[in-house]
Amino acid sequence: MKLPDFLMALPALDIPFPEDVVESRAMRTEDALLVFFIFHKDAELPPHSHGAQWGSVLQGEVQLTVDGVTTTYRQGDSYDLPAGVVHAVKVAAGTIAMDTFEEPDRYALRR
Template identity: 60%
Template sequence: MPLPAFIRALPAADIPVPEDLVTTNAMQSEDGLIVFFTIHKDMEIPPHSHGPQWGMVIEGRFELTMNGETRVCTAGDSYDIPAGVEHGAKLTAGTILMDVFAEHDRYALRR
């Protein structure tokens, strides 16, 4: 199920991933950033770290690796990534995620 039209109408986040792999829709305030990620092709996000992040799988599945431990997250699962914790992911085509970042400027928005 695609995201509702009002979410798809939100601006894109300026992420370093080609749009044929993933599209984004985001909302930003001075307190944080919410990004909806729609994955179009299987892809891998290499290990990295940043400020606190919380997310939820809306549809599909992906593998999340934190501190060397991997778990499979499916629709309805949430995950909490504390600040500075190294993490990476293997994302499956068709997956839709919602990530909330404490860093309001984690990604700029494309208007």
């Protein structure tokens, strides 16, 4: 799957991964941040928490661990993390996910 050119023209985010691991394209409103994540390599985030997040796997696989329980999400699946929930994430190379964060300033935009 390839995202359309107009989405790839959106700004990237200042995230703690190099672009050879994951690319990002984002839209920000006053109320939320919508992000397309494109994973070129496997990636892992240690346990953390933040405001509410809703996401959907467009391609590939995302594993979320909450309270010691790991759930695997694949193409077409979505996940909903309430604000403050501690979770860890593993993402397989080749995954494209769309995530919406309730915190519009969760990540800074890069132009």
